[in-house]
Amino acid sequence: xxxxxxxxxxxxxxxxxxxxxxxxxxxxxxxxxxxxxxxxxxxxxxxxxxxxxxxxxxxxxxxxxxxxxxxxxxxxxxxxxxxxxxxxxxxxxxxxxxxxxxxxxxxxxxxxxxxxxxxxxxxxxxxxxxxxxxxxxxxxxxxxxxxxxxxxxxxxxxxxxxxxxxxxxxxxxxxxxxxxxxxxxxxxxxxxxxxxxxxxxxxxxxxxxxxxxxxxxxxxxxxxxxxxxxxxxxxxxxxxxxxxxxxxxxxxxxxxxx
Amino acid sequence: xxxxxxxxxxxxxxxxxxxxxxxxxxxxxxxxxxxxxxxxxxxxxxxxxxxxxxxxxxxxxxxxxxxxxxxxxxxxxxxxxxxxxxxxxxxxxxxxxxxxxxxxxxxxxxxxxxxxxxxxxxxxxxxxxxxxxxxxxxxxxxxxxxxxxxxx
Numbered sequence: 001x002x003x004x005x006x007x008x009x010x011x012x013x014x015x016x017x018x019x020x021x022x023x024x025x026x027x028x029x030x031x032x033x034x035x036x037x038x039x040x041x042x043x044x045x046x047x048x049x050x051x052x053x054x055x056x057x058x059x060x061x062x063x064x065x066x067x068x069x070x071x072x073x074x075x076x077x078x079x080x081x082x083x084x085x086x087x088x089x090x091x092x093x094x095x096x097x098x099x100x101x102x103x104x105x106x107x108x109x110x111x112x113x114x115x116x117x118x119x120x121x122x123x124x125x126x127x128x129x130x131x132x133x134x135x136x137x138x139x140x141x142x143x144x145x146x147x148x149x150x151x152x153x154x155x156x157x158x159x160x161x162x163x164x165x166x167x168x169x170x171x172x173x174x175x176x177x178x179x180x181x182x183x184x185x186x187x188x189x190x191x192x193x194x195x196x197x198x199x200x201x202x203x204x205x206x207x208x209x210x211x212x213x214x215x216x217x218x219x220x221x222x223x224x225x226x227x228x229x230x231x232x233x234x235x236x237x238x239x240x241x242x243x244x245x246x247x248x249x250x251x252x253x254x255x256x257x258x
Numbered sequence: 259x260x261x262x263x264x265x266x267x268x269x270x271x272x273x274x275x276x277x278x279x280x281x282x283x284x285x286x287x288x289x290x291x292x293x294x295x296x297x298x299x300x301x302x303x304x305x306x307x308x309x310x311x312x313x314x315x316x317x318x319x320x321x322x323x324x325x326x327x328x329x330x331x332x333x334x335x336x337x338x339x340x341x342x343x344x345x346x347x348x349x350x351x352x353x354x355x356x357x358x359x360x361x362x363x364x365x366x367x368x369x370x371x372x373x374x375x376x377x378x379x380x381x382x383x384x385x386x387x388x389x390x391x392x393x394x395x396x397x398x399x400x401x402x403x404x405x406x407x408x409x410x
Contacts, residue, residue: 215371
């Protein structure tokens with residue numbers, strides 16, 4: 001049966017190649033990425049890729065290990081693309097008032113103003129910068145969406161000065177007294193300083209890859225099951241396909257997408 | 259490092275692999291296209307990655323198995339070890355020679371894109387195949403990635 005299947009598979013290989021050639025090859029104008037660094041005692045990690053095509057940007061931000069809860073609910077982490085300044089992240093040396101936390105204001109000389117808010121849905125304007133409901137919720141989350149870039153954000157990306165900042169410190173690791181963490185935020189006095197201060201930061205750098213693939217590769221051929229009945233079903237599918245010359249039967253039974 | 263030139267064939271003498279290379283793009287959902295699954299299918303080069311020999315990570319994809327249950331072109335990747343050479347012939351007639359550095363297994367649902375696809379200081383190669391066959395689903399849960407660096 002094995003040999004028979006090989007013989008029958010020959011015409012389907014050609015059909016597979018045609019199907020492949022017909023599938024769309026999407027190419028972004030440019031891709032940018034950053035592995036985010038830690039600020040203010042943060043122990044979590046994050047990375048982001050941004051694929052720009054015209055004024056559309058496919059954004060994929062993944063963070064994990066940030067502070068998880070805030071006032072008995074999921075901790076809201078807002079995040080932005082900043083720009084128009086030095087295009088770098090602040091360091092502890094930028095803590096101008098010496099309170100132990102580099103605030104948003106203290107870091108702004110390095111990374112500039114908010115150009116785009118990386119919300120989980122809806123508007124992405126600077127006006128949404130402190131919209132906690134549209135921030136990431138909890139300690140680990142992914143934002144995977146396509147947004148429209150304004151001219152300032154696009155220019156900053158191209159100039160290499162766009163910086164991604166994820167906000168919201170963990171009181172357990174921030175390394176400051178509770179009174180400092182809870183002191184009024186420089187952005188909104190109704191919020192604690194620790195909740196708005198930068199936790200993760202990274203400059204978006206143009207990637208050598210023209211378009212960043214999403215995730216791994218389906219380089220295993222799905223077999224319907226490992227038992228004999230499955231193999232017979234697969235063989236039957238190939239016989240049908242060869243007789244009818246139909247690629248759809250083959251693709252359903254031997255889906256090339258493990 | 260070499261100037262840009264698209265790859266034509268890939269050979270890995272230590273595991274007896276020699277294959278033409280398809281030119282593969284991205285699907286609508288931005289995941290990588292893969293070669294056909296039939297026996298004897300070639301490997302492919304991701305055409306939005308740097309060409310092999312240019313600065314950056316050049317990405318090659320090959321199946322671990324085939325629709326007949328036999329081996330795919332990259333079935334032997336796990337046997338690669340320190341010092342093994344990987345050669346890529348290119349359209350301009352030159353050959354880019356890479357040396358195996360390490361192999362990593364990643365769960366597909368926890369794949370680190372920037373580690374695999376992110377910028378590199380020199381010219382590097384990534385050979386990607388599947389691993390972690392799950393007999394209950396008939397699918398492969400992992401990717402196996404070979405990291406190699408340009409020798410010449």
